[in-house]
Amino acid sequence: MRVALFVTCLVDQFYPNVAEAMIAVCNRLGVYVDFPEVQTCCGQPAFNSGYVDAARSSALTLLNAFSDYDYVISPSGSCTGMIHHYFAKLFDDNIVRREMAQDLACKTYEFSQFIVNVLGVTDLHAAFPYRVTYHPSCHASRLLGIRDEPLRLLEKVRGIELVELEHQEDCCGFGGTFAVKMADISAAMVSEKVEHVEATGAQVLVGTDMGCLMNIGGRLQREQKAVRVLHLAQLLAEGLLQSSSPKPEVAR
């Protein structure tokens, strides 16, 4: 099984720790993760702003990067959703590329999907003794259809206290360029999200998309709230280190 990481531009440039955490978790499960360097970005910022040619050019780097792999894993439900729902249409005028796009969509998984649905693992023997609330990202849940994979992983973490986020299904107001273009509306949305996060009394906010977490986290920082913001992979990787139980035994 050849597994490649689609790191996403945001994680690559702003949050490399998230990618490393993903790899650490995969390694713990015996999976080596390759990183083909020709990849750049799924093109979503351009696509959602209407610049389809620009989106196509950068999406093409992913088609080329991952053609030789069995699985592609990504730390983002949104970027994975872009591949699943728009890549085939993006390359509609070129049959070879369209097929590459379809093939890529079939084998690309968001991190929690890969762990739970492909590897069939929910218990990582991790420990994380904190009060945690989970924000489901819109694109992960609505575009990609992730419902409970992250929660199934979280529920098995030792010592964790999961609290439900009120209005969790409401968008945090990120929306890529929306956050800048419609800054006031976006600010109102993220402020309400932060109110809800605060109301849970959680010490940690966890999610599956760094776009949303950058937004909510940026607002939490500005309001000087002491809530840690972590990607699911970071929480699990940290939980592996904290765990006193031995490395999960894998039949060889």
Next chain:
Amino acid sequence: MTTSSESLDLQDRARRALEDDFLRTAVRFTTDRLKTTRKTATEQLGRWEDWRERGRQIRAHTVSHLDHYLGLFATNARKAGARVHFAADAADAERVVLDIAKQQAAILVAKSKSMVTEEIHLNRHLEEHGIEVVETDLGEYIIQLAGEAPSHIIIPAIHKTREQIRELFAADGAEDLTTDTKALTAYARKRLRETFLQADIGITGCNFAIAESGSVVLFTNEGNGRMVSTLPKTHIVLMGMERIIPTLADLDVMANLLPRSATGQKLTTYMSIVTGPRKLEEQDGPDDLHIVILDNGRSRQLGDPEFQEILHCIRCGACLNVCPVYRHIGGHSYGSVYPGPIGAVLTPLLQEGPEFEELPYASSLCGACHEACPVKIPLHDMLAALRRRQVERGRGTRGERMAFRGFQMAFSNARRYRGTLRMARMAQAVFGIREGRIDAQFGALRGWTATRAAPALADKSFRERYASLEQDVAIGSSASGTVQTSGADGQLTVGKTEVNRDE
């Protein structure tokens, strides 16, 4: 070119709404309640996804054969005694209605709620010709008193608090009114009863038009639709040309989908099926029934693979109730007759031109609208497609065009991408970085940093760190050595892993 004043318009209106605590409280309160009741109503029905799919199929079938069904509907409505008028645009429809009013020497029109009459600004037109128009839906009556437009397609006065309503009624002549719902509705009922009895013409919209029988179906909760369509001597129906469903059996599906999605009701309180005017042997009903079928930009969507589905909409308003943008800015901020996600798509499609160009940007593309839509219209995809259409037409600011040209240059090749970001990493120092974050509020960053901290680019990107990353597993290895892809379908078979699996 998107003029800056237009982009300011939407944003100014939004800003004003965001500062209006009454508005935000009222909208939050009601949309929250509707979200909850909708959820309950769909769960109670069961197999909601199947119902949605059936609804989508009915709408898709009808709209893709709209010429046929419209013809069938018109023929059958005429057979039943109705007079059918086709109106190409708003002016056409207004002319038809005004002609009828003049023939009847009408001075008072009673109306039940209809978005399509809002779309063509019918009230204003009739009033300009000396005809008094009274809205008889409670919400519509309230905003008519306030001199406003509806801010929601189902709950026109969603933005009004009880106290504001009490004040409006007091100004209208109500004495000693409390903010109690019963007292408020009792006042409106008393006032409106006079209108029902005196009106020369009743004007209604149309929720569904049944092709096989030529019937018009009205859903109301207050019974006013029934009054308006039976008491005055003349009944005029205004309908968008896409309101058609083929058969009465299809109404079964729609009668489940619409009220549950709109208000969380199992069924609308009053459902009237009007087939022709009063027959000789009948007691109630108008002498004349006119049906005005409006195009007004709708037929332009037919055959457009990206936008034809917008004609599937059954106007339930569920997309407004779940939309986080609508939740914060309310309906009037959109500046269009149809607000919310449906309005942000429908308005620029029906009315091309610069006025509503900004609307497709009033969305974070979160997809909540699509998820809530009872006929599964991909509104979020349409919003993105409308943005693309604007870019193709050379709209969009110069700065934006340059930014994405730069994106295309840098992101189409990993080497250039790497180089560009390395330069950005050096350049970001001008913003001042503290503990990995940027708070400076100038330049392109301002929209973001005015309300939240921005992360700084990491000292080293992941791709620069990957080479030195140690992975304590063999290259190409998998979970247990027994996990393999099998066959061409890439399906995974997991072998005898014991500890890690939970099923």
